[in-house]
Amino acid sequence: MRSPRPLLFVALAVAGVALSSCTGHVASEPSTAVAESPSPHGSPSATATPVPDSGPVEAFRAWWTAVRSSDTVAACGALTPGLQERMMTEYTTSTGLEVEDCAELVRQSSLLYAAAGMSPDVDVAVVTEQGDDAVLDVTYASGDCGTVHLSHTTGVWMLTELSQECAAR
Numbered sequence: 789m790r791s792p793r794p795l796l797f798v799a800l801a802v803a804g805v806a807l808s809s810c811t812g813h814v815a816s817e818p819s820t821a822v823a824e825s826p827s828p829h830g831s832p833s834a835t836a837t838p839v840p841d842s843g844p845v846e847a848f849r850a851w852w853t854a855v856r857s858s859d860t861v862a863a864c865g866a867l868t869p870g871l872q873e874r875m876m877t878e879y880t881t882s883t884g885l886e887v888e889d890c891a892e893l894v895r896q897s898s899l900l901y902a903a904a905g906m907s908p909d910v911d912v913a914v915v916t917e918q919g920d921d922a923v924l925d926v927t928y929a930s931g932d933c934g935t936v937h938l939s940h941t942t943g944v945w946m947l948t949e950l951s952q953e954c955a956a957r
Contacts, residue, residue: 842945843917843922843945844914844917844922844924844938844940844945845912845914845924846945847866847938847944847945847946847947848912848924848926848936848938848945848947849910849912850862850866851863851866851867851947852908852910853908854866854894855894855897855898855901856898856901856908857898858894858895858898858899859894860890860891860894860895861891863890863894864889864890864891864894866944866945866946866947867890867946867947868939868946868947868948868949870948870949871947871948871949871951872890872893874949875890875893876889876890876893879893879896879897906928906929906930907928907929907930908929909928909929910926910927910928910929911926911927912924912925912926913925915935919940920939920940920941921937921938921939921940922937922938922940922945923935923936923937923938924936924938925954932953933953933954934951934952934953934954935951935952935954936951937950937951
């Protein structure tokens with residue numbers, strides 16, 4: 789992360805990141821049931837199972853809400869292992885602070901967003917959605933943006949390492 793920008797596209801756009809069909813601010817999402825499994829770093833990483841199964845926009849919004857509220861199980865459970873690793877590396881590179889696992893990354897990011905007074909508002913537009921793959925164009929209230937790739941191959945929509953921050957607009 790270069791600065792307290794949204795996680796996924798913090799560098800990545802931070803966090804995640806205008807738009808033809810904007811949806812406005814983040815709304816509460818349906819609750820999720822989760823199963824925990826060990827992460828490569830020893831602490832739990834979650835596999836989220838939305839109830840009921842939602843689409844890619846709802847999955848992204850649920851992830852963003854989880855990050856903002858420091859819900860580490862839901863936030864980490866929505867990211868593929870490859871994206872978790874990449875985000876942890878980017879965070880360490882941009883802040884100089886090492887994080888041990890995805891849960892710590894989410895907690896730290898949530899604190900940074902709150903300290904910076906970052907608005908939770910985000911605009912999301914579907915770029916493509918075909919079968920088990922979707923690409924979203926995301927723009928945060930801060931102006932940070934990105935292309936979020938989601939895959940539905942595990943039975944739930946997961947944000948993948950194909951997600952990228954966008955060039956300055």
